[in-house]
Amino acid sequence: MNYRFKTGQDLLELCYEHNLSIGEIALMREAQASNMSKEEVYNLMLESYKVMKESAQKGIITSEDSMGKLIGHNAKKMYDYYRMGESIASGMLSKAIAYSLAITEENSRMGKIVACPTAGACGVVPAVLNALEEDREIDEKKIVMALFNASAIGLIIATYASISGAEGGCQAEVGSASAMAASAVVELLGGSPRASLEGAAIALKNMLGLVCDPVAGLVEVPCSKRNAGGVGNAITAAEMALAGIESFVPFDQVVVTMGRVGKMLPSSLRETAQGGLAITKAAKEYTQRD
Amino acid sequence: MSNNLSLFDITGPIMIGPSSSHTAGACRLGYAARRILGEDVSSVIFHLYGSFKETLKGHGTDRALLGGILGFLPDDIRIRDSFQIADESGVMYAFIKEDEEEDHPNTVKIELIGKTGEKKIVKGQSVGGGNIRITQIDKTNLKIDGKYCTLVTRHWDRVGIVQEVTGILNKCNVNIAQMSLYREAVNDQAYMIIEADDPISKECLEAVQNVAKMQYAAVIDKLY
Numbered sequence: 001m002n003y004r005f006k007t008g009q010d011l012l013e014l015c016y017e018h019n020l021s022i023g024e025i026a027l028m029r030e031a032q033a034s035n036m037s038k039e040e041v042y043n044l045m046l047e048s049y050k051v052m053k054e055s056a057q058k059g060i061i062t063s064e065d066s067m068g069k070l071i072g073h074n075a076k077k078m079y080d081y082y083r084m085g086e087s088i089a090s091g092m093l094s095k096a097i098a099y100s101l102a103i104t105e106e107n108s109r110m111g112k113i114v115a116c117p118t119a120g121a122c123g124v125v126p127a128v129l130n131a132l133e134e135d136r137e138i139d140e141k142k143i144v145m146a147l148f149n150a151s152a153i154g155l156i157i158a159t160y161a162s163i164s165g166a167e168g169g170c171q172a173e174v175g176s177a178s179a180m181a182a183s184a185v186v187e188l189l190g191g192s193p194r195a196s197l198e199g200a201a202i203a204l205k206n207m208l209g210l211v212c213d214p215v216a217g218l219v220e221v222p223c224s225k226r227n228a229g230g231v232g233n234a235i236t237a238a239e240m241a242l243a244g245i246e247s248f249v250p251f252d253q254v255v256v257t258m259g260r261v262g263k264m265l266p267s268s269l270r271e272t273a274q275g276g277l278a279i280t281k282a283a284k285e286y287t288q289r290d
Numbered sequence: 291m292s293n294n295l296s297l298f299d300i301t302g303p304i305m306i307g308p309s310s311s312h313t314a315g316a317c318r319l320g321y322a323a324r325r326i327l328g329e330d331v332s333s334v335i336f337h338l339y340g341s342f343k344e345t346l347k348g349h350g351t352d353r354a355l356l357g358g359i360l361g362f363l364p365d366d367i368r369i370r371d372s373f374q375i376a377d378e379s380g381v382m383y384a385f386i387k388e389d390e391e392e393d394h395p396n397t398v399k400i401e402l403i404g405k406t407g408e409k410k411i412v413k414g415q416s417v418g419g420g421n422i423r424i425t426q427i428d429k430t431n432l433k434i435d436g437k438y439c440t441l442v443t444r445h446w447d448r449v450g451i452v453q454e455v456t457g458i459l460n461k462c463n464v465n466i467a468q469m470s471l472y473r474e475a476v477n478d479q480a481y482m483i484i485e486a487d488d489p490i491s492k493e494c495l496e497a498v499q500n501v502a503k504m505q506y507a508a509v510i511d512k513l514y
């Protein structure tokens with residue numbers, strides 16, 4: 001039995017042929033490719049998920065400057081606001097936003113995180129999954145399987161487009177992360193493999209063209225809040241996919257498009273801090289301080 | 291990206307932030323250099339090229355490189371305090387920003403002196419997602435990516451030496467995944483890079499070190 005897949009279409013065919021979820025196919029693929037047992041591969045992902053949760057929990061109670069001192073105090077504010085129960089978003093979304101800020105702030109103060117798919121976009125997938133786990137009291141095993149689902153989506157994007165801001169802008173980082181999260185959420189809430197890919201396609205479409213323009217080249221502004229934006233996008237896309245809404249452009253074509261758009265972005269908008277928010281008055285004042 | 295990606299290249303690595311290339315990759319480069327030296331470091335000079343010059347402070351590239359030299363892996367929280375730990379253990383360090391252009395924007399050349407006086411120059415690149423490539427040891431250009439347990443030797447080029455080394459690995463029950471040979475000229479200084487599926491034990495390494503005309507051998511653990 002061969003569980004290799006390259007495209008989203010391959011992945012769907014494997015799911016329907018074996019009657020397995022995307023997460024299960026991804027787990028089998030990894031075990032096969034790495035020559036490890038299914039348990040070993042599962043345990044590696046479980047370990048990653050535990051680190052993700054620790055980073056979220058640490059981030060919401062810590063109010064400490066980031067390396068560049070641009071962020072570090074927003075997660076706690078957001079979490080306190082969520083706890084007041086007055087947020088306009090549902091409780092789950094509000095909490096996921098707080099977790100996203102928490103994880104990215106941890107990252108920016110040299111805390112321990114899990115790149116997903118990158119360190120710059122590490123606050124989307126874990127925030128959504130952790131908030132959902134708690135909100136719906138979902139078994140941790142199912143969440144770990146959803147992480148396999150998310151990773152499979154990321155793998156396809158990395159193969160046919162890019163997950164690097166320097167290559168494709170932020171659409172390749174937070175865009176990819178939100179596609180991964182959307183697909184994982186659809187699987188967790190009982191959507192079909194096909195619906196997962198619809199969710200991923202919708203999420204990625206919504207982020208097409210997003211530039212990478214970090215102030216002073218730091219992974220702080222706008223990265224942290226953009227991760228939180230990715231959370232909203234992922235949940236919006238998953239919600240549509242679970243309602244049975246399809247993407248007009250299929251997932252595989254959206255992925256290739258994202259890669260193509262990335263190549264068209266000028267280098268000033270691909271992580272070089274030469275354009276976008278990085279050259280605003282506020283950014284220049286910061287860069288020229290001392 | 292390559293076709294041999296693992297799902298853990300997507301979800302992963304577990305790392306100290308903030309940047310996979312500028313923090314996690316930098317740490318791995320330092321760690322690999324320390325392993326190539328084969329002993330504890332007494333002093334180190336980092337020559338930084340391209341983006342590494344810019345990300346030194348804001349991405350903690352300096353602390354990550356030094357942390358790697360101290361034997362920390364990218365998920366080791368001690369990276370945050372690597373200056374202090376280096377000072378306490380008497381490791382001297384310096385960072386020099388170089389103006390020359392290199393093939394890859396994230397390049398570092400690491401000059402190491404060990405506790406017994408052994409010297410090594412190791413050059414490498416952080417190629418994205420925390421992945422690295424060692425491109426030079428002393429004067430020899432080569433390629434090590436740390437995806438396998440890797441045996442590096444420096445020896446005098448002579449008939450039969452490759453067979454002796456692979457024979458030792460065979461006895462130690464180590465399967466070779468890939469191997470490459472580099473040399474400066476016939477009967478001159480040469481290198482062997484052997485990537486193995488299995489871990490290479492201390493005893494096995496010692497046996498390789500005792501082969502005739504062997505000058506130096508070191509094992510770099512699987513870095514991922």
